[in-house]
Amino acid sequence: MPINILSQETINKIAAGEVVERPLNVVKELVENSLDAFASSLTVEIEEAGKRLIRVSDNGLGMDKKDLKLSILRHATSKIDDFSDLLHIHSLGFRGEALASIAAVSSFEIKTRKKSENSGWKLSAIGGKDIKVIPWSGMEGTITEVKSLFFNTPARQKFLKSDFTERSKIINSLEGTALANHDVFFKMLSENKTVFSAAQTDNKIERIADVLGKDFAKTLKNIKIDHPKISLDVYFTGRDDSLPNRKYQYLFVNSRPVNYPKWLTRCVYQSYKESVPRDKHPGILIYTSIDPSKIDVNIHPAKKEVKFADENGIYDILFKALRNALMSHAHPEIKIAYPSLLDREESAKQEAEETTVAHSAFKIYLKEPKPKYNYVPLKQIYSIDKYANVFAKQEEFAHGNFDSNIKILGQVFDTYIIASNKGDLYIFDQHAAAERVRYELYLSQMKNQTIKMQQMLMPENFDLSSSISELLKANINLFNELGISIEEFGQNSFRITAYPALLGNISMEQIVKTVISDIEDDKYIEIEQKRDKIIRSACRASIKAGDDISLIEAKKLINDLFKCKYPFTCPHGRPTAYKISLNEIEKFFKRK
Incomplete structure (x- = not known):
């Protein structure tokens, strides 16, 4: 069989399959674009679980005509200039693949107006072709519409699940993103009916209550850790509030919701080893802030996997703090403050010492237990002779x-x-x-x-x-x-x-x-x-x-x-x- 060079249309459809597997991926990419555009409010609308329509509206920075034309070209991005920028990624998106991939398998439209401009522009395309750009008069921000998803790739449609399953996946993803960005208003409508909303707030626990429920939020304790390597803000359930599954376990790295790496899951469960029954699970939300050069998010197009340069160090920091909080009878709020670095020489010296001494120089400040938490002593365990x-x-x-x-x-x-x-x-x-x-x-x-x-x-x-x-x-x-x-x-x-x-x-x-x-x-x-x-x-x-x-x-x-x-x-x-x-x-x- 002779070797053929594939057409650009075929290449685009194949590439789209790596980024866009289902409606969830479309919603995730568009929402991340809105957040990267510094939106403080965004709305997601879907019909037929996103197969018929996905619309994401935001009040972000918007685009001018030049950027709008470039936005749906493959590997066109405003997030990085060259490969070295991957070491300093502060945005959620950076690969420049999403819009091109989405446009290749849908009827696609972007309406946008850049802040400080009097009017905006509308771009439309069908299957990545017939691209048209015309003037548009609308509000500042961006509205992106994706209709008839996978209309030209029927094989992809065949593998989609029921509307209920696809809609649930979208809601789950939006919940995680909302938890990571409490200072942004989120709303989602399905068939013109509101199924999710979270008010803008400056308080993480209020956002957790909005998304995961007030009852769950009331059970949470909090520890804050400021270390030269990483900052951690951890909300977790105590010994008396274990859960039947892992549903309420979230990890956020620089405001990006990601999957738990195996070593971090092990760290959490080792911390809880004597605090939850064998068939129960902790609820825990870990918010991390870390130097982007110390992590790698460019592992998979979905950007749900992250590698840390110093896994052992972070394991040690979190384990000690979480274990100490769980073993404390009153489950106080704990703040751990590490000494500030005086200068570069002192920083280098400390880094060298940390290889042999595992963070021995930190102070723990315990707040007085809050009276609303009452804890019953552990019952004696009887064993059969x-x-x-x-x-x-x-x-x-x-x-x-x-x-x-x-x-x-x-x-x-x-x-x-x-x-x-x-x-x-x-x-x-x-x-x-x-x-x-x-x-x-x-x-x-x-x-x-x-x-x-x-x-x-x-x-x-x-x-x-x-x-x-x-x-x-x-x-x-x-x-x-x-x-x-x-x-x-x-x-x-x-x-x-x-x-x-x-x-x-x-x-x-x-x-x-x-x-x-x-x-x-x-x-x-x-x-x-x-x-x-x-x-x-x-x-x-x-x-x-x-x-x-x-x-x-x-x-x-x-x-x-x-x-x-x-x-x-x-x-x-x-x-x-x-x-x-x-x-x-x-x-x-x-x-x-």
Whole structure:
């Protein structure tokens, strides 16, 4: 087969595939252009999840006619002049590929007016061709419209996901950008309906509350670290506010939202090693300011990966500060101030010393604990003695082995029920047993459509981030079908008015948030699996270890357990009972 030189049109379409894979990439690039133009307000509008229309409007600097013509040429950029400038990148964009790539696969239009000029200009192109520039009279700033995305690359359209998935990806990306730029107003509309907005503020915690929810923001602590190598402003959850997933973990490098490198993830989890349960995760937002020459953002066209020149040094700085804050009983706000460098000689000397002495010269100033935070001491952890490591087989727990004459001996540690039956000793996990009983009752009522509802005198109101809110809206009918009555109560706000009476006295808000976060982690889960996940989570949260119960209640629980279809484990797979036969006890005490 002979070698051919590709046409420029084909080259542009292939190159566009590296930069523009889906509508999300278009929105991200256009929003970054607006921020690089020093916009203080920007609005994103989409239709059909961006496949039909993407419009980004800002009040930035705008362009004159000359720059507008150059803007959609490949590798045309105002951010750098030559390769050496890559060592000092202060802008979000710099590659000069985005607009050319977007224009190559869409019907493209830019309307712009430069500040200090009386009128503006409009550029239009279709598939990167038929470029026209005409006068335009409009407001200062820039409006960029992308219509019929991938109209000339149908193969790309075929691999796009559902509108819900594509829209969620855009919202997620915009949330990250908004968190990184709290001094900019953001708004997003989908099908002319506002789905996300964040007011301009000079306070990071206010922006976090706007984007991720007030409830989450209230749980955050803060440490600030000023070091010659890097400045860190870290907002993080304490020991009592761990989360079911990694949803609320963000990293910002010089106002750029980026992915966590593996070493930094390891640093965070090592810091939290003794502060969160094994199946839980911290919420943490790390804002970094660092000399651009000490990082490399030119790794991938998406610019979501960043390399740091001194990974070990930054690891050490963050680990010590975060670990110290987590181990502090009152979780105070901590500010770490490193000594200023007196001159270049002193700076060089310190750099040399840091290779052998890991930042020993810093001071920690602890503010007085704020009274609104109350912390409960860690509970004592009980371990099973090695001689009791004898587990009965499930078949030994046959239904016939139990009768109404089971004898309840008592409760220990406010968690385990001790009972005897036909010469055997049993230890029941009351939480696991009650969860199994309640789970099967819930399934039975759902199947027979006989769920009894408990109306709430005071509905539970709660807020969600825009992306999680979209997910709940898509699944709200499923919750209502299962007796958890949820309704929208404003933008990204909801309220729960009723829930299944069998769950007892319980707060449903956290259950709903946990389930929705789990569903987000596995977006392709089937409806039946979602239904089961909701029921399991509700039942698990409705029973608490540590509840004191009477002997009569304990006996009823055990009898109800062995009426279940699967009495030997809780719905999450943990065993409900531990059996020790009389023969095993006598062997242990050397009586046989």
